[in-house]
Amino acid sequence: MVIAVIGSGYVGLVSGTCFADFGHEVICVDKAKDKIEKLRNGQIPIYEPGLEELVDSNVKAGRLSFTTELTDAVRKADVIFIAVGTPSRRGDGHADLSYVYAAAEEIAASLDGFTVIVTKSTVPVGTGDEVERIIREINPNADFEVVSNPEFLREGAAISDFKRPDRIVVGVSGDRAKSVMTEVYRPLYLNQSPLVFVSRRTSELIKYAGNAFLAMKITFINELADLSEAVGADVQDVARGIGLDNRIGSKFLNAGPGYGGSCFPKDTLALVKTAQDHASPVRLIETTCSINDQRKRSMSKKVISAVGGDVRGKKIAVLGLTFKPNTDDMRDSPALSIIQALQDKGAEISAYDPEGMKAAVELVDNVTFGNSAYDVAKDAHALVIVTEWNAFRALDFSRLKEDMAVPVLVDLRNIYGKDEVAKHGFSYMCVGRPDQEA
Incomplete structure (x- = not known):
């Protein structure tokens, strides 16, 4: 089966690569020429464990390709997945569906033969109806069905989530589309992953x-x-x-x-x-x-309390910038709010993250980035764990105490206990536990 995936961001790239690994022929389409060129050269634009190797093996096998040419990909495809971004719309908080509708318009002009068009992007209830209306308006003679198939991928574990899902939700309105989607997911269905067919609007709401x-x-x-x-x-x-x-x-x-x-x-x-x-x-x-x-933002109060009630002129070392470990995603990360709140109170911030610093440079100002936890902790008045990367789970507190101005640990992920760090002379503050001191 030939599958076209429109959008080669996080969802599109992971989904397309996994579909190719199932044995389907997959064409990933994106308008960003530099992104497509990098993908063709084996450069992955996101950090996701195992994805680079999976892309490489499927490209070499001839099952996975990348292009900026939507028309050719659509004409070849039996199934087209729309996997473009749906960010919050500036001003009112609604999902911005402009990329979804633009993709629908381009798809409509290029359809050839019966095609199943799948919204993989996260979209509000009724979006599938509008996608169908757009396509029928542009190409009244097109033979197609629109399906909703939301993703349930966790960043950092996306490949295992795709290949071993709790369930596969598919919103369909016709038997032909149901048959096609059953074939698309046959490798998973044979492994007894529940394939749940519902109405299109129900599927959109489930996500x-x-x-x-x-x-x-x-x-x-x-x-x-x-x-x-x-x-x-x-x-x-x-x-x-x-x-x-x-x-x-x-x-x-x-x-x-x-x-x-x-x-x-x-x-x-x-x-x-x-x-x-x-x-x-x-x-x-x-x-x-x-x-x-x-x-x-209120988490900054813990840090301020831990250093005696005032951070003005004090150096605070932040460990972890991404919203969770095993990703480079900085979107709405708690670290951004915490850093800003501490800076507003006069703190000097140093920070380290194993994968997120490249993105963080564009999002925070007046932050000194280091190459390790020990690098940023030098002369710090407090060490703050914001993201629970494995690299932070076995810190050398004897070494940290020698380098820090004041041995204070603020553990916002509760990965340590007071007794563990107190024996090295650290004061400790955590979240929701009695074993802490101000």
Whole structure:
């Protein structure tokens, strides 16, 4: 089966590469000539573990190719996946669907024979209807069906998520499209990955509902972390205690500085806007968005408290800039809000991240970047762990104490315990646990 993937960003590149690895012939299309040229030369524009090797092997096998020519790719394809960006629209928070609709217009002009057109991008309810309307208006004689097939990929684990999914959700309106999508995902279906067929609008809502629920779960445990601190409880034990209940589950119950990334912030906001447009507000999601925005910046108060209540003129070393480990994605990262808040109080910031510094340079000002945790910690009054990279899980505290101006650790991901660092002479502050000191 020939598959064209429009958009070679995170979702498009991972999806296209994995489809090729299943044995399909995949053509990835993108208007960015420099990106396509780099991909042809084996240069991957994003950091995702295992992706570079998978792209290379499938290109060599002749199953995966890259082009800027949409027309030829569309004419060859049995299935076309639209995987372009849908960022929050500036000004009102709605999902910006301009790239999706532009892709639909270009696809419409090039269709040849029956084709299934799939929205892989995260889109609000009703977008598939509009894509269908656009195509029929431009090309009334086209033989096609529009399908919704949302992605559920975690950055840092996207390949395993694609190849071993919890479920594959497909929103269809006709039997021909259902048959084609069954064939597309046959390699996974044979491995008993649930292939869930629903209506197109239901599929679109499932994606937003899933992300919103996970965002609420994170926000819930973060609020309980604050309560745990106030009453002298341990939020990690609370999370373990409730997570053992199968109705709740243990995932997404790690207290921290709030969620970020390319999905949760924009998708929760887009769902809020969609609900408001249909006069059916989602109050829990609205509150989740508000709490999370406030939380990220408020984490700076922990740092300020840890260094005696004033950071003016003091050097604060930040470990971890990306919104989560194993990615170079800086979008809505808690680190951005924390750094800005500390700078507003007069702190001097040094920072290190294994993969995120190239992107961070464009997003933060007056930050000194280093080559390691020890590099940025020199003469610092506090070391702040914002992102739980593995490289930060076994720090040499004896070495750090020698280099730092004051031995203070602010652990916003709870990867250490007070006793571990106290024996090296460090004071310690964490999130939602009683074993900390101001």
